Amino acid sequence: MAFSQGFTPHPKISYASAAPTGTASEAEYLEVGLQDEVDPTTLRLALDAALSPGLDVIEVVVAQGGSLADRIDASHWRIELPGVEPELARQAVEKFWASSEVLVERLTKQGRRTFDAREAVNRIDVIDQTGAPSEVVGVPCAILDLVIRQVTPSVRPDDVLSGLRVVADLEPPVPSRATRLAQGTLTAQGAIVDPLEADRDGANHR
Template sequence: MIAGLKFGKDIRVAYISHLDVIRVFERALRRANLPLSFSQGFSPKPKLVFAQALPLGITSSGEYLDIHLEEEIKPLKLLLKLAEIMPPGFDLYEVVALPEGIKPVMAVITHASYLIYTSEPEIFLHAEKMKSLPYINKKGGKTKEVDLKPLIKSIELIDGGVRVVSQAGSKANLRPDALLCALGVKKPLRIHREDLYLERDGQLISPLKRN
């Protein structure tokens, strides 16, 4: 079976990189003594698929992970087991059973929402009205100007900052640091990834509901 997990990272583990998070889950699942599926090859690893790497320093309440298991296990039981075994700082919200053969979570993500706690919300709100938002992307010694504007779906005011809903995933992705750089704003007090979504019939829905 494939277990779809929604989890979060609070400030205590916001400074752990994506690769480290993978290891944390691999080891936690081993400690939980679950019937994990393993990859083939010289160094077998548990089959885990993460939705999207979270940049360092950002907290989140909307991370997703597909866990491949050899045997059926009740979602609630798995959730409780994980809650018992994960190190502090990881919030565990929900587990659902996904059918075999379902598209991996990383392939379905289309949008993300970020809560950016900033003293300059007006600059963000102004950006929404602009036609384009140029950004110089540096990659492997090459520089390329890209327009971030089409990647932004919406920007709205919240208490202490703004909510930015943007494209995310393998096709088109807005990195929060690129947005901050393009806007030329001060370093925000905190950035929080509120959730990840996939777009279906014009609606943003949870990756756990993708079957």
């Protein structure tokens, strides 16, 4: 592991767009600086063994240059709303999408801020799913599928839910469950490109 210089050296680890507190994620990325060249598979196994159960290192690649953070400008999210009928959620989403601006308020380190939750949303849909997600049994459960662009201030899944409450008075009776499915570069076609794709391509052509 490489360390920073100075009187209080720190491991050279940087996170790119870490998931908000209280959300799950299947697509977190970080950069690790090393003193020596290490086989990516060996490093993956070592990191995976050191982490708590449920935190899995899926892949390690050698960086081919450029910043990881520069390759991430959007996230794909799934939000489960136990106790909410899908049709009710669909009506709320239609109102949200039809709005040119949806102002919400959030407490930040700088105090309370009001910002537009609609502008950052590239896509939002209510998806149909057979069976209950996340072991939700005996109650309806709407599922939102959405892509959020990175903006300043950042718009989080709970901000979008606040926006649905503003435009349609949608209030889930129990806490929602948000999971990040992917993050990367958003294309003009609305697809999200894996931020490690360039590194894989570079390694294959070495």
